[in-house]
Amino acid sequence: MSCRGYIIHLKRATDRRRQAEAFAAMLPMSAELLEAVDGRAITAEALRERARRDLHSPRYPFPLAAGEIACFLSHRRAWQAIIDSGCDAGLIAEDDVAASSPDFLPLIDSVLAGIQRGDFVRFPMRERGERGPRVWGTGPLHVIEPYLPALNMQMQIVGREAARMLLAASEFFDRPVDSYVQLQWLHGARMLSARPIVIRELGGQLGGSVIHPRRRTLVDRLVHEVQRPLIRLAVRQANEQWRRKSA
Numbered sequence: 001m002s003c004r005g006y007i008i009h010l011k012r013a014t015d016r017r018r019q020a021e022a023f024a025a026m027l028p029m030s031a032e033l034l035e036a037v038d039g040r041a042i043t044a045e046a047l048r049e050r051a052r053r054d055l056h057s058p059r060y061p062f063p064l065a066a067g068e069i070a071c072f073l074s075h076r077r078a079w080q081a082i083i084d085s086g087c088d089a090g091l092i093a094e095d096d097v098a099a100s101s102p103d104f105l106p107l108i109d110s111v112l113a114g115i116q117r118g119d120f121v122r123f124p125m126r127e128r129g130e131r132g133p134r135v136w137g138t139g140p141l142h143v144i145e146p147y148l149p150a151l152n153m154q155m156q157i158v159g160r161e162a163a164r165m166l167l168a169a170s171e172f173f174d175r176p177v178d179s180y181v182q183l184q185w186l187h188g189a190r191m192l193s194a195r196p197i198v199i200r201e202l203g204g205q206l207g208g209s210v211i212h213p214r215r216r217t218l219v220d221r222l223v224h225e226v227q228r229p230l231i232r233l234a235v236r237q238a239n240e241q242w243r244r245k246s247a
Helices: 014-026 044-048 066-085 104-114 160-169 218-246
Strands: 003-009 031-035 089-094 097-099 119-122 134-138 141-144 155-159 190-195 199-201
Touching (some): 003 066, 014 031, 066 160, 119 160, 155 160
Antiparallel strands (some): 097 199, 134 141
16 A cells, blocks of 8 residues: 655654654655644634634533644645645644654554545554554554544555545634544544554654644643543444444
8 A cells, every 4th residue: 555654743842853853754654744733823713713612512512722723724734635646644742752662663564454434543642542453564563443543643654545534524623633633423434453553653752742732721621630531431332333324
């Protein structure tokens, strides 16, 4: 399956550029740095013209910070790049990701050998929080279909059709991109997760996060802690119902 790599890089984050270029160079496909949308460089009105409250159920309880909106728009830019490339799939990574295992390249090869154009395959940084049946692969190199995909978007391989579906369903959005892709019933892409863990995040060594989510009050944090398991359960149930209907 043909694939191109895209490393999402914020131009002003100069501390990350060398790492992003080194990571792109080690990938087994042609790769490029894809300029991220900068939440500081455009107006609040322009950032928020896509972000709407209470679009989908379960409700996301917080307004999106400018950095979260810009992050979502950056991933939309990457999904569009996959479509425009003419390739069957694209590897998308954040610019603070590094390989952490000798299985890194073999796992990418395994995913590219099994992925379908409607698949979105996550490369998580930890196994915690994802359980589901094995879809393909033998031994340590395999892919599962989690009952509820975990959060974080450090690295994925996205099929061309999955990119098209994600773009079509996210013209407007009401939550961060990692929470959005959990809503399989909304966009229709098959969400998968690769094993073993082969990446790590270097953000702490490269100046910290560039997203800067909104600071939450103590009340906000308490509401979040109460609502988080309820939201996770509701998303899982909606996904399972969608899977049964799609089977």
